[in-house]
Amino acid sequence: MELDIEKRTMRRITWRIVPFIMLLYFIAYLDRVNIGFAALTMKQDLGFTASILGFGAGIFFWGYFLFEVPSNIALHKFGARLWIARVMVTWGIISGGMAFVEGPTSFYIMRFLLGAAEAGFFPGIILYLSYWFPARHRAGVTALFMAAAPISTALGSPISAALLEMNGVMGLVGWQWMFILEAVPALILGVVVFFYMTDKPEQAKWLKDDERAWLVNAMHAEVASKADSAKHSILSGLANPRVIALALIYFGTSAGLYTLGIWAPQIIKELGVSSMTVGFLNAIPPIVSVVAMVLWSRHSDRTGERTWHVVLACCAAAIGLVVAAGANSVVGLIAALTLVNIGISCAKPPLWSMPTMFLSGAAAATGIATINSIGNLGGFAGPAMIGWVKDKTGSFEYGLYFVAALLVLSAVLTLLLARSQKPQVVVAEAVAH
Template identity: 85%
Template sequence: MQADIEKRTLRRISWRIVPFIMLLYFIAYIDRVNIGFAALTMKTDLGFTASILGFGAGIFFWGYFLFEVPSNIVLHKVGARLWIARVMLTWGLISAGMAFVQGPTSFYIVRFLLGAAEAGFFPGIILYLSYWFPARHRAGVTAFFMAAAPISTALGSPLSAALLEMHGVMGLAGWQWMFIVEAIPAVILGVVVFFYMTDRPEQATWLKEDERAWLVREMSQEAASKRHHGDHSVLRGLADPRVLALALIYFGTSAGLYTLGIWAPQIIKQLGVSSITVGFLNAIPPIVSVIAMVLWSRHSDRTGERTWHVILACVAAAVGLVVAASANSIVGLVAALTLVNIGISCAKPPLWTMPTAFLSGAAAATGIATINSIGNLGGFAGPAMIGWIKDQTGSFAGGLYFVAGLLVLSAVLTLVLATSQKSKVTASNATAH
């Protein structure tokens, strides 16, 4: 009977929550990385170098970094419904403002403001999922949510390339139309969020009474279990050494993710293909990675193993970047970028189950936001270094090697964290006996 209620409840909340948050992240990710396609023509119109593009694309994450933790604390206090609606409305309006940048300074300012506006969305959703899904089911659910990023690349690449063809319509450049059109869904969905989302299981009138009772009891027991094992204050979420370690691990995966999102179109373009062809070729790797990510995360949930699921994925992505650096054919480059996509996508869901396994309440809100804000600075470091190295050497290779090195470091840190945790548990058991 209990198993039947659990199965029914999880199915109902999964269908209610997961497709919707996937849609939100789909739009968020398009607005975050569409600069990679805009740059195909924008850099000529505004006279931007690779360094300017890399720095401007990456400065988004400084806005993210500064406002991430405060944003997630506010979400924990006022609820996801109100705060995610605010996030989406402001980022949609600022993203549309990208159409009107005039030079490097306005470019940097708008990208920074976009990061500040969007701060709190991703960790807010990760926190939100911890309110609704028991830990043993969380990697699989997180994988579906995060699948929206590669799916948005797969569908958004051809769309962005097509919008570039609107050059001259009503006196605007194609890249200006791209920013305006792709910002509209964020504004619309910001309104929808306010009426559709439910903050907590206790308020879920769309669940049957026995389903709601089971879920509230299950999540309360899980929170009580974590409280029993230590302090879960805001300070704990900021100061826990495991949080800082996970932030550094996430730094490498973010550098890889945004290297793909921002520079992959131009890396493909240098092989001499049209913008439309770039759009379709850039869609292939993320399609494959979505399938791999879901299967990999389900395996992680089924086995309960997280560490090696992160390590192997990071190493695979690093290998893909090294191969991409020397690829000189379309087939070879797309194959290498596919391996990078698979590795980056597969590493993230099991990684995001780790903080909510030992943090709850305000500590979870601050801990998740800290990991995401520090880790996402990799989204600044990777793209910015690639742009700078490209200007210095005329090649993307050195920058790709740099990001590959960051991913290897993430794999090593994951192993060190797991080993230290195992040593602590062993020592604790020995003391207990």
């Protein structure tokens, strides 16, 4: 009977929550990386060098870094429904405002403000999932949520490329229309969030009474089981050595993810294909990675193993970047970028299942936000370095090697963390099962 209630409840909350948050992340990621497609024509229109583009694309993450932890603490205090709605409306307005940048300074300011506005969204959703899904279900659900990023690239690439063709409509160029039209869904969904989301299981009127009672008891039992070992205070989330280690691991995966998001269209374009062709080719790797990520994370949940699922995925992404650096054909480049996509996508869900094994409450809010804010600075380092190297050498090659090295470092740090914390990890995985 208990197992039947669990299955029913998990099915119901998964269908209620996961498709919706995937849609939100789809829009978030699209608005975050569509600068990569805008740059296909924006660079020439505004006279941007690769260094200006890379720095401006990456400065988004400094806004993210500075406001991430305060934003997640606010979400924990005020509830996801109100705070995520605020985040989405704010970033929608600023994302649309990107259409009116006129030079490097306004470009840098708007990208920084976009990062500040969106701060708290991703770690807020990760925290939100920890309110609704027991630990043994969390990697699989996190994978479904995070699948929205590669799906966003797959569907958003041809859409963004098509919008670039709207040159001259109402006096605006294509990249301006792309920013404006791709910002509209964030504004609409921000309003929908306020009425659709439910902050906590106790408030879920859409669950049957026995399902709600089972879920509330299960989540309370999980918190109680961590009472002796888990950290709960805000300071614990900020200062925990494992949080800092996970942030450094996430740094490498973020460098890889945003290297793809910002620069993959430019790298493919170098092979001499049209912008529309770039849109369709750039959609292939993330489609494959979605399937791999879901299967990989389910295997991680089934076995209860996290460390090697992160390590092997990071190594695969690093190999893909090295191969991409030397690729001189469309087939070879897309195959290499597919391996990079698979590796980065597969590393993230098991990685994000680790913090809530040893943190809860306010510590989980600050810990997750700390990992995401520090780790996402890799989204500055990777794209900015590639832009700088491109201007200096005329090639993407050494910039891709740099990002590959960061991913290898992430793999090594994951192994060192597992080795140094082995007793605690065993206890945490026992609790999860």
